[in-house]
Amino acid sequence: MTCRTVKQFADAAAPEELFTGQWQNRPSVLDDYKPYLDDRWSEGCTNAWKLWGDRPARLQGQLPAGSRLPARQAHLTAGGDRQAALTSGRRRLDPPAPDTLTEAEQIQLKAVRTNCPELDALTQHVRSFAAMLTGRQGQRLPDWLDAVRQDDLPSLHTLAVGIDRDRDAVIAGLTLPWNSGAVEGHVNRMKMLKRQMSGRAGFALLRKRVLLSS
Known part of the structure; x- marks a missing residue:
């Protein structure tokens, strides 16, 4: 952190002055719905999952992840509301393992996946890769790559291209019991x-x- 950044934090008269930079004022899929969301936020509803559940029909599919709205609104809100919103967003970006979810969380996750086909496909691919990794089932990798390419998930397509560059090594890593941990430690x-x-x-x-x- 530079001295200039430290001075910026120290001299800020209001929290809003800290939220500036290249990521501000970028186009968003929520731009058309901001008046509705701002009104609900002003009414005291600061939980994105609640807003998504109460959404009008026009918001279908726009808030599947549940964390972007608190992060955005945190830029406009001071005090405890901002901290609570950011904390909520972090929790949702770091979800627990599927078998540790409560019944209510499973129902909520099912609803989210039902309303967002892309998120549902991503969940399936991530869980399938995790099964390969923990079960040392590297022989399944070619089929996994083919399945990934059939869905419109650009980020996973980029991952698939990277894996293909060294496919044999990745398959070995997902299959064999050895690893380079000791070598990395010495390095x-x-x-x-x-x-x-x-x-x-x-x-x-x-x-x-x-x-x-x-």
């Missing part, structure tokens, strides 16, 4: 030693420290 240790000695010693001393610290 991190050597980087730490190198940073500690930056500009103060040559290769000979660095080599000696690496060998003696192993």
Whole structure:
């Protein structure tokens, strides 16, 4: 964090002054519905899931994730409402494992997936990949990639392209019991030693420290 950023926080007279930058005033799928959402927010409804559940027909499918509205409205609200909204958004972006959901949460998730086909497809692909990863079922990867490409999910398509560049290695990683954890640990240790000695010693001393610290 630069001194300029620290000064900006220190000199801000109101919370709204902190929310500026390249991400502000960008077009959003909610732009046409902001008057309705602002009215509901002013009435005291600051829960995006509640707003989505009470939405008019024209809002069908616009609030499936449940976290964007609090984040947006937090930019316009001070005090506890902002903190509560942001906290709510973080919780929804980091959901628990499916088998740990309560009955009410399962019903809520089912409703969200029903109203958003893209989110439903994404959920299926993510859970399928998790099953491959935890069950070491790398042989299923080609079928998983084909299934991903059949859905309109650009982010997963990008992931699929990256996997295809080194498909054999990914399949091995999803199948074999070995990993490179030990090697990565040694690499991190050597980087730490190198940073500690930056500009103060040559290769000979660095080599000696690496060998003696192993």
